[in-house]
Amino acid sequence: MVISYLLSAAFIFKNWFSIIIIVRTMKTTLLNLLYSLPAAQLVAAHTAHYSNGTGTGQPVGQPVGGFSSVRAGHKQTPFPEWLTEFTGLKEWPGIDPPYIPMDFIDFSKIPNYKRYDQGVCGVNPRESCSFDCDRCLAPDDVYTCGQLSQTFDDGPSLATERLLDSLNHKTTFFNLGINIVNFPDVYQKILNGGHLVGTHTWSHPFMPSLTNEQIIAQLQWSIWAMNATGHHVPKWFRPPYGAIDNRVRSISRMFGLQAVLWDYDTFDWQLLVEDQTLRTEEDIYRDVQDWKQAGNGLILEHDGAFKTVHVGINVNKILGDDQLTVAECVGGIDYIRTFPPELKSRNAKVL
Ligand SMILES: *[C@@H]1O[C@H](CO)[C@@H](O)[C@H](O)[C@H]1NC(C)=O
Ligand SMILES: *[C@@H]1O[C@H](CO)[C@@H](O)[C@H](O)[C@H]1NC(C)=O
Ligand SMILES: [Zn+2]
Secondary structure (H helix, E strand, O other), X not given: OHHHHHXXXXXXXXXXXXXXXXXXXXHHHHHHHHHOOOHHHHHHHHHOOEOOOOOOOOEOOOOOOOOOOOOOOOOOOOOOHHHHHHHOOOOOOOOOOOOOOXXXXXXXXXXXXXXXXXXXXXXOOHHHOOHHHHOOOOOOOEOOOOOOEEEEEOOOOHHHHHHHHXXXXXXXXXXXHXXXXXXXXXXXXXXXXXXXXXXXXXXXXXXHHOOHHHHHHHHHHHHHHHHHHHOEXXXXXXXXXXXXXXXXXXXXXXXXXXXXXXXXXXXXXXXXXXXXXXXXXXXXHHHHHHHHHHOOOEEEXXXXXXXXXXXXXXXXXXXXXXXXXXXXXXXXXXXXXXXXXXXXXXXXXXX
16 A cells, blocks of 8 residues: 555656655665565565656656565575674664674775765766766776676666576676675575676665765675675675766775766666556667677666566576676686685584
8 A cells, every 4th residue: 555655656756856845755664664575575576766867867766676574485684693793782773783893994995975865966066976866987896897797786686697697607796795695595596606796785775875884884784784785895886876976986995885876777667657658668679789889888677576677587588698797897806715615514513
């Protein structure tokens, strides 16, 4: 019932700001609700949050496919002992992760740009270098590739498995920490396929709207989710909605992360919106054919939902398997560090 309220509210108030306010006020209820919904309803709930008129056409507040909750046959990543020692906590946080102070974060080096919401541009000088507002790129941002290559955001999800079964090339996944700990088996399957994984934050906020502490929390918990599940510390970071400015960059660099944007956007998430005037699959395939003529670039896609995965599989058929991971594109490392899966082997010895 709340879902249909949201859907109609979103359509009545086409105005972007109204939707923001609705999303804000409904946030707690909605997110509690999302955790208990089956996949089909998750997609419906998700579409209520797409906005119009932001210029970027990006979704508001939710990842494609929503958040995964643990289902039958999927066990959550156990909360590791080393993380309890460090945080004093015993379980994974919800969508608003707590900030844990870290000694390598130097607050005096974080520039003082104002926080801003999605689509609210112009509050900071151009030198703040916002990608979402001005398409501004920092010298260390990765946004293209010598070989036209796909990238996938918002997983892992149940749909990710279908994508993995049909991909014949290595690709890059930017995953949400909260989805990683809820679908560790899918995450492991990504790694078994030799794919590269980067962070897409813990729970997909619009990072420039957050405080410095909240930005740190989003990055640290996503890194811990990856380390607890895949025993590695990421190098590559894709900000949700491409929302990054020099304040967010300065914090992510302190974690050793490097931002990855894109030069080609499929806008595949629009397939989940029931509006005939938005994109069709055919629009996407036509664009991909054009991009293929140019031969280079990084394509933004999503593996959070079955519809977008279906498109990703077809895009792969158009492009072929001659694709690179983001690390391969720039001749960089896959991960800052990898750890042996020590807990497992220690338990095995005890047994
Ligand atoms: C989006 O908003 C613009 C004006 O802000 C309007 O012209 C356009 O029709 C809207 N599109 C949709 C799909 O609502
Ligand atoms: C990663 O996990 C290992 C245990 O496998 C732990 O010792 C290390 O402190 C963790 N590092 C980070 C950055 O999470
Ligand atoms: Zn995303």
